[in-house]
Amino acid sequence: MTFTEKCKTRGFYTLIGAALLFLVYTQSFVGMVGFLIIFGIPYFAMHDLPLYATTKDKIGKYIFLAVCTMIFIFLITPILIIIPLSFNAEPYFTFTEGMMSLDPEAYSTRWYEDIWRFGMTAPDGTENWWGDMWNNATWIRAMRNSFFLAIVSTILATGFGTLAALGLSRPEMPFRSAITSLLISPMIVPLVITATGMFFFYGGTMQGIIPGYEKGLANTYLGLTLAHATLGVPFVIITVTATLSGFDRSLIRASEGLGANGWTTFTKVIMPLITPGMISGALFAFITSLDEVVAVIFLANVDQRTIPRQMFSGLREQISPTILAVATILVLMSILLLTTVELLRRRSERLRGLSPG
Amino acid sequence: MTDATISNADAPLLAADGTPLKEKLALTTRRMKMRAFLLTVPLVLFLILSFVLPIGQMLYRSFHNPAGSNVMPNFAKAIKGWDAEQGTPGDDIIKIFVTDMAAARKNREVGKTIGNLATRVNYEIPGSRSLFTKTARRAGKITEGPYFDALVKIDKRWDNPNLWRTLQRVTEDYTLSFYLAATDRKYDETGSIVLADELYRIYLPILWKTIWMSALITALCFIIAYPVSYLLSTLPLRTSNLLMILVLLPFWTSLLVRTSAWIAMLQKSGIINNVLVYLQIIADESRIQMIYNITGTVIAMVHILLPFMILPLYSVMKTIPPSFMRAARSMGASNTYAFTKVYFPQTIPGIAAGTLLVFILAIGYYITPALVGGSDGLLISNLIADHIKKTLNWSLGAALGTILLVVVMVFYWIYNKLVGVDNLKFG
Numbered sequence: 001m002t003f004t005e006k007c008k009t010r011g012f013y014t015l016i017g018a019a020l021l022f023l024v025y026t027q028s029f030v031g032m033v034g035f036l037i038i039f040g041i042p043y044f045a046m047h048d049l050p051l052y053a054t055t056k057d058k059i060g061k062y063i064f065l066a067v068c069t070m071i072f073i074f075l076i077t078p079i080l081i082i083i084p085l086s087f088n089a090e091p092y093f094t095f096t097e098g099m100m101s102l103d104p105e106a107y108s109t110r111w112y113e114d115i116w117r118f119g120m121t122a123p124d125g126t127e128n129w130w131g132d133m134w135n136n137a138t139w140i141r142a143m144r145n146s147f148f149l150a151i152v153s154t155i156l157a158t159g160f161g162t163l164a165a166l167g168l169s170r171p172e173m174p175f176r177s178a179i180t181s182l183l184i185s186p187m188i189v190p191l192v193i194t195a196t197g198m199f200f201f202y203g204g205t206m207q208g209i210i211p212g213y214e215k216g217l218a219n220t221y222l223g224l225t226l227a228h229a230t231l232g233v234p235f236v237i238i239t240v241t242a243t244l245s246g247f248d249r250s251l252i253r254a255s256e257g258l259g260a261n262g263w264t265t266f267t268k269v270i271m272p273l274i275t276p277g278m279i280s281g282a283l284f285a286f287i288t289s290l291d292e293v294v295a296v297i298f299l300a301n302v303d304q305r306t307i308p309r310q311m312f313s314g315l316r317e318q319i320s321p322t323i324l325a326v327a328t329i330l331v332l333m334s335i336l337l338l339t340t341v342e343l344l345r346r347r348s349e350r351l352r353g354l355s356p357g
Numbered sequence: 358m359t360d361a362t363i364s365n366a367d368a369p370l371l372a373a374d375g376t377p378l379k380e381k382l383a384l385t386t387r388r389m390k391m392r393a394f395l396l397t398v399p400l401v402l403f404l405i406l407s408f409v410l411p412i413g414q415m416l417y418r419s420f421h422n423p424a425g426s427n428v429m430p431n432f433a434k435a436i437k438g439w440d441a442e443q444g445t446p447g448d449d450i451i452k453i454f455v456t457d458m459a460a461a462r463k464n465r466e467v468g469k470t471i472g473n474l475a476t477r478v479n480y481e482i483p484g485s486r487s488l489f490t491k492t493a494r495r496a497g498k499i500t501e502g503p504y505f506d507a508l509v510k511i512d513k514r515w516d517n518p519n520l521w522r523t524l525q526r527v528t529e530d531y532t533l534s535f536y537l538a539a540t541d542r543k544y545d546e547t548g549s550i551v552l553a554d555e556l557y558r559i560y561l562p563i564l565w566k567t568i569w570m571s572a573l574i575t576a577l578c579f580i581i582a583y584p585v586s587y588l589l590s591t592l593p594l595r596t597s598n599l600l601m602i603l604v605l606l607p608f609w610t611s612l613l614v615r616t617s618a619w620i621a622m623l624q625k626s627g628i629i630n631n632v633l634v635y636l637q638i639i640a641d642e643s644r645i646q647m648i649y650n651i652t653g654t655v656i657a658m659v660h661i662l663l664p665f666m667i668l669p670l671y672s673v674m675k676t677i678p679p680s681f682m683r684a685a686r687s688m689g690a691s692n693t694y695a696f697t698k699v700y701f702p703q704t705i706p707g708i709a710a711g712t713l714l715v716f717i718l719a720i721g722y723y724i725t726p727a728l729v730g731g732s733d734g735l736l737i738s739n740l741i742a743d744h745i746k747k748t749l750n751w752s753l754g755a756a757l758g759t760i761l762l763v764v765v766m767v768f769y770w771i772y773n774k775l776v777g778v779d780n781l782k783f784g
Contacts, residue, residue, distance in 0.1 A: 026636050057692070068588045071581055072603050078618035078660065079610055081628060085621055093621045094631065160400040167396025172389045179397055180778045181769070186408055188769050190721020192738040193758045196745050197411030205414060230407045233400065238781050245779075291611045294723055298745070311613040315620065315728050324621070327614040334609040338602070341609075 086324035111325040146306040150289040153228035158282040161236030169244035187234035195298035219301040227295040232285030243277025276348035419755035425528035428474040429457035433528035441522040451504040458496035535756035567737040571719035582666035590674035608664035619657040623648040649731030666711040673707030713772040
């Protein structure tokens with residue numbers, strides 16, 4: 001049944017009638033829109049029922065779809081709702097009257113400006129404005145720390161992780177399950193425990209062991225990088241071994257049979273096939289580091305604050321919509337990363353002939 | 358040619374270079390195993406340094422606390438052989454105690470000051486801190502015996518054999534007292550282990566609360582994830598890929614972003630309360646407190662952990678052919694019967710994977726409870742962090758951490774046995 005046909009059935013009129021009743025009862029237009037979303041989507045999604053389906057089956061399916069719609073709304077609303085909230089003109093975490101009536105006065109980008117203005121010595125000054133922003137603005141500094149840590153720790157985790165995944169996916173690998181369990185455990189062990197261990201070990205035991213770090217690795221970028229690389233490793237291992245598990249090993253034998261040496265086989269056959277998985281793993285490690293806050297709480301001082309650390313203290317101390325503005329930017333970034341990972345996954349499946357395309 | 362092969366049938370097969378084929382094969386296999394293993398070595402070494410050793414050291418710290426013997430090395434040796442049943446120790450031991458006290462007062466080295474000892478004893482006998490600082494101040498002036506009487510003159514509490522019993526225990530390097538404290542137990546006056554007064558029991562209740570809250574979160578995640586995963590697995594690939602984005606986007610969004618979003622949603626002037634007031638379901642004065650308590654923690658954590666349940670369920674459900682259900686139906690099974698007897702049993706591997714993963718992740722959660730938990734939505738992780746960062750009772754924090762780690766490891770082991778770590782996948 002097409003969309004227009006669906007709009008001419010008895011069920012559709014019942015739905016509209018119920019929505020109007022709802023409007024009359026609650027006197028709220030927004031409420032009716034919500035009602036239409038929750039009960040209208042399942043109505044239009046009901047199309048693949050077999051001919052022998054009874055009324056009971058239909059009602060059951062309808063309720064099932066309505067429940068699923070509500071769950072999807074539950075999943076996505078909190079993430080979407082912060083986007084309009086971040087344009088609030090008032091310093092509140094909630095929609096104001098003006099925002100509800102779409103008054104342009106009630107919206108502003110002041111919280112976005114706050115991202116680079118907050119913490120600057122002279123936000124309205126002209127002399128050396130860029131230098132001031134780059135070095136003093138709290139969020140800009142947090143952003144620099146976050147990206148630096150994320151990039152370096154991703155390189156570490158991806159390098160070590162891919163190498164290990166190559167070993168783990170070989171059929172002759174000894175102690176496979178024990179080693180895999182060890183390599184996955186940074187994801188399983190509660191972060192507080194990992195961070196506590198690192199706090200003692202990096203801060204205390206490592207004192208005077210590494211030249212240049214006589215006071216230990218606490219409050220240093222090196223310590224934080226090691227911590228974040230450790231936490232990113234499981235994601236790289238999981239993603240890259242998943243890619244390798246569908247890997248046709250006869251390709252390696254074919255390459256060797258045709259006279260390629262180990263290095264040529266690796267660069268010309270293995271690498272192109274595992275690169276999508278490797279990039280996905282790296283993106284996972286990147287987002288893990290970018291999102292990590294517990295290790296930063298334990299191991300970093302004020303100079304090394306990252307974006308999530310700044311959000312954490314912001315939420316605890318002075319809640320301001322600047323956090324929502326930053327959050328909106330982060331959501332946009334996750335959308336970008338997710339799209340990349342999805343495209344890579346499809347490309348990798350196509351390369352390996354797992355999906356029609 | 359054929360004759361030679363037959364006559365040599367008993368002799369071992371030889372490889373091209375003359376060694377027996379069996380040995381050659383074993384050698385090659387060993388070499389290949391070694392090569393595979395060597396690939397993992399850099400990462401294993403890296404993790405041992407950055408992850409295993411730190412955690413091992415934390416475990417060690419939970420039962421090794423040398424504060425007592427660091428501050429008073431000679432006294433620690435002297436009191437070892439003393440038996441508390443014979444009353445207070447002899448004057449020779451007390452003399453060593455007094456000289457050690459006087460020496461410790463002058464010591465400025467980190468970890469060896471009288472304050473370190475006083476803190477350590479204070480964990481065992483709350484309120485005893487001043488006794489030590491006071492005694493240390495005057496210990497230098499005691500020059501001749503009887504030392505015991507001089508001590509009692511400073512403070513009458515020294516005339517109590519139980520205090521010396523505690524001191525004997527405190528100056529031992531290896532102690533279980535932090536584990537006792539972490540399970541709300543303590544040594545009583547006579548040195549036997551008893552449960553703390555009901556008023557002072559904190560850790561066991563929090564541990565139980567952590568476990569039941571994690572169980573509740575896991576159950577809610579399961580109830581919510583099951584229908585959605587079923588829907589995703591039965592829809593055509595194009596539609597399900599589209600809807601999958603709604604699941605994966607929260608998964609890829611920062612934890613802090615989702616937590617702040619839930620603060621905006623749940624607070625008293627937040628969106629949910631606003632909508633309820635707007636729809637006249639509740640009055641403006643009676644807005645519901647949904648955050649900074651257990652409710653807030655549970656809602657936010659269910660939302661955050663939901664993808665970890667949906668993804669394994671979905672990947673198992675996708676492999677179940679829809680024809681199974683149709684077959685059951687055509688053979689006369691009712692919808693419910695076909696579901697419970699045919700469909701549900703096949704999803705159990707996914708259920709095991711999802712529930713165990715969500716439970717393991719929930720039990721050690723720190724950030725969300727710290728931000729939206731208020732005071733009664735806190736979990737054991739928050740207490741550990743408090744002891745490490747605020748009260749600085751590191752050994753107690755380590756002991757609590759060890760208990761949590763053991764619980765998590767048990768579930769990880771079960772996960773490994775039932776599901777296998779190699780089956781962990783995202784998306």
